[in-house]
Amino acid sequence: MDQFLQLTLTGLTIGAVYALVALGFVLIYKSSDVINFAQGEFLLIGAYLTYFFLGQIGLHWSIGIVLTILAAAALGVIIERLVLRPLIGEPIISVIMVTIGLASLLKAIVGGIWGTNPQVFPAFIPKNEVHILGAVVTSDKLWAIAIAVFFLIVFTLFFRYNKEGIAMRAVADDQQAALSVGISVQKIFAWAWSIAAITAAVAGIIVANVLEVSPNLSGVGLHVFPVVILGGLDSVPGALVGAVIIGLLEAYAGGYVGDGSLSLVISYIVLVIILMIRPYGLFGKEIIERV
Amino acid sequence: MESGIFHSSYEKDMALRHTPIEKARLALVILFLLVFPFVADNYWLNLANTIGVVAIGAIGLNILTGFTGQISLGQGAFLAVGAYTAALMSIHMGAPMWLTIPAGAITTAIIGAIFGIPSLRLKGLYLAIATLAAQEIIIWVITHWDAVTGGVDALNTKNYLWFGDDHHFFTEFQFYWIILALAALVTIASVNIFRTRIGRAFIAIRDQDIAAEVMGINLFKYKMLAFATSSFFVGLAGALIAHWRQIVTWERFTIEVSIFYLAVIIIGGLGSVSGSIYGAIFMVMLPAMLNNLGRALSGVVPGMDAIIPFIQQAVFGVVIILFLIFEPEGINKMWKNIRDYFRLWPFSY
Numbered sequence: 001m002d003q004f005l006q007l008t009l010t011g012l013t014i015g016a017v018y019a020l021v022a023l024g025f026v027l028i029y030k031s032s033d034v035i036n037f038a039q040g041e042f043l044l045i046g047a048y049l050t051y052f053f054l055g056q057i058g059l060h061w062s063i064g065i066v067l068t069i070l071a072a073a074a075l076g077v078i079i080e081r082l083v084l085r086p087l088i089g090e091p092i093i094s095v096i097m098v099t100i101g102l103a104s105l106l107k108a109i110v111g112g113i114w115g116t117n118p119q120v121f122p123a124f125i126p127k128n129e130v131h132i133l134g135a136v137v138t139s140d141k142l143w144a145i146a147i148a149v150f151f152l153i154v155f156t157l158f159f160r161y162n163k164e165g166i167a168m169r170a171v172a173d174d175q176q177a178a179l180s181v182g183i184s185v186q187k188i189f190a191w192a193w194s195i196a197a198i199t200a201a202v203a204g205i206i207v208a209n210v211l212e213v214s215p216n217l218s219g220v221g222l223h224v225f226p227v228v229i230l231g232g233l234d235s236v237p238g239a240l241v242g243a244v245i246i247g248l249l250e251a252y253a254g255g256y257v258g259d260g261s262l263s264l265v266i267s268y269i270v271l272v273i274i275l276m277i278r279p280y281g282l283f284g285k286e287i288i289e290r291v
Numbered sequence: 292m293e294s295g296i297f298h299s300s301y302e303k304d305m306a307l308r309h310t311p312i313e314k315a316r317l318a319l320v321i322l323f324l325l326v327f328p329f330v331a332d333n334y335w336l337n338l339a340n341t342i343g344v345v346a347i348g349a350i351g352l353n354i355l356t357g358f359t360g361q362i363s364l365g366q367g368a369f370l371a372v373g374a375y376t377a378a379l380m381s382i383h384m385g386a387p388m389w390l391t392i393p394a395g396a397i398t399t400a401i402i403g404a405i406f407g408i409p410s411l412r413l414k415g416l417y418l419a420i421a422t423l424a425a426q427e428i429i430i431w432v433i434t435h436w437d438a439v440t441g442g443v444d445a446l447n448t449k450n451y452l453w454f455g456d457d458h459h460f461f462t463e464f465q466f467y468w469i470i471l472a473l474a475a476l477v478t479i480a481s482v483n484i485f486r487t488r489i490g491r492a493f494i495a496i497r498d499q500d501i502a503a504e505v506m507g508i509n510l511f512k513y514k515m516l517a518f519a520t521s522s523f524f525v526g527l528a529g530a531l532i533a534h535w536r537q538i539v540t541w542e543r544f545t546i547e548v549s550i551f552y553l554a555v556i557i558i559g560g561l562g563s564v565s566g567s568i569y570g571a572i573f574m575v576m577l578p579a580m581l582n583n584l585g586r587a588l589s590g591v592v593p594g595m596d597a598i599i600p601f602i603q604q605a606v607f608g609v610v611i612i613l614f615l616i617f618e619p620e621g622i623n624k625m626w627k628n629i630r631d632y633f634r635l636w637p638f639s640y
Binding site: 035083086087090092093094096097098100101102103104105106107108109111112115222225226229233261264265268269271272275276279 | 356362409412413415416417419420421423424425427428431435546550553554557561597598600601602603604605607608609610611612615616619
């Protein structure tokens with residue numbers, strides 16, 4: 001039972017990180033039909049920027065986080081403007097490859113500035129042992145879940161009540177109809193990219209706190225594919241549910257099955273099964289045509 | 292003065308080379324390829340061999356992605372299947388190279404066709420993600436199936452010429468001829484595939500699969516065939532790598548390799564056999580030249596050696612982005628534009 005609780009909490013922590021990364025991913029896909037392979041690199045940049053502001057300059061953590069978020073938003077807008085906009089209307093492989101090229105570039109910039117060795121992150125989230133129902137967990141994991149939930153609530157409210165958020169949903173639903181009521185679709189694309197960069201950066205801050213800052217963090221980007229396929233590529237609640245399911249699955253596979261190596265691949269096995277029987281995922285729109 | 296190439300018979304239209312200049316250019320290229328190994332040192336021979344192997348793999352991927360329109364992120368894993376098949380056959384059965392290399396190619400073709408089954412229900416993006424899963428699962432199986440593949444440890448391939456033979460050590464010079472012969476064979480074969488019904492069916496599927504089916508193309512059969520043909524060449528490249536490098540380890544077949552090959556065919560030119568070769572030359576030479584440049588500068592700029600890998604990685608990304616934005620049809624199109632400009636001058640526009 002102890003182990004079960006412990007694994008569940010670990011899984012929820014992983015799930016929280018996945019949810020934040022997947023949220024940005026789904027937003028970009030929903031509004032502009034672009035699959036972003038650089039989502040993991042956004043996370044990497046968020047982690048390293050926070051490391052730079054807190055560990056190297058020595059700012060207070062609240063200022064550091066605000067600066068990181070602003071920088072991530074700017075990065076998202078710049079990338080959308082310079083890289084993605086010229087490719088509107090190009091075939092899907094071009095769009096996939098351009099984000100892969102972007103991922104390579106961002107990773108190289110991070111590696112060139114900070115090197116490949118893991119850095120110790122000046123953790124600002126307290127790391128005490130907490131006893132819950134007999135299981136021992138460190139409090140930073142609980143904080144990670146809390147922070148992720150907080151941001152997810154903020155974005156849910158944003159889509160519900162904020163004018164830009166509602167406009168984003170309109171664009172996602174039907175671009176032409178959105179244009180006809182005076183919504184600037186280009187502005188919405190820029191919004192989608194900056195929100196994606198922000199949520200990934202927040203995920204990066206959380207991961208950096210729980211683990212360390214290293215270039216391997218960008219691997220999270222590939223693990224998001226099972227999450228979004230499971231939840232449905234164009235569904236925000238789907239991304240959250242998918243993230244929690246995949247996070248828990250990885251934690252249980254790591255804890256209960258053999259030497260734990262199955263946790264590396266379990267999500268991809270789920271991915272293949274989902275693609276075979278229900279490609280649009282749990283909550284996605286059923287628009288897959290079969291030829 | 293010309294204003295274009297106009298064909299007046301079906302034979303002329305189907306010919307691979309139309310003008311005397313094209314034939315002369317081909318003769319020059321062949322002459323260069325035959326003379327090159329006698330004047331080049333080991334460094335350049337190694338680069339040439341790398342280009343040859345990458346070109347074979349890239350042609351394979353281009354048949355699937357460029358000609359048939361099925362995006363694959365599983366190239367690295369398919370290379371691994373070919374390489375491990377060849378390596379294991381030579382180690383455990385003492386099989387000679389002329390047997391292991393085709394066996395590697397055929398095994399990969401079968402595995403590729405199996406992983407092609409989802410392509411019937413999945414298109415574009417979803418297929419790309421499915422092949423990404425194939426990549427991760429195959430590499431996981433290789434690293435965890437210790438009894439057969441040796442797990443994460445490297446395999447040492449043996450190069451035999453006959454059963455019960457002693458291990459031969461081939462120089463780069465000798466491998467140059469093996470790789471050149473196979474690369475030439477693959478090029479000729481794949482160019483000719485697209486003059487047959489099968490190749491035209493691939494292209495029809497890429498352009499509009501519903502229309503292709505209406506015209507009587509059996510999608511199941513031809514998509515499987517595209518996966519099998521493509522994987523056959525990819526497996527061939529993998530088996531060649533196993534014998535040429537003599538060390539097979541899973542680290543050479545990761546998702547980065549899949550991405551590298553996609554970059555090769557996009558920069559070279561999607562849906563073009565010669566484009567795959569141009570792309571292979573460009574993408575192999577670029578990091579090598581950057582490396583040379585970096586070393587030359589390391590005396591002038593302190594700390595240069597340490598950041599060379601990052602510069603290579605950044606240039607890799609930038610080159611992909613720039614090509615996609617400014618010349619999505621790749622080097623093949625650029626080269627064609629240059630040729631047309633001079634041939635049709637002053638009426639080129």
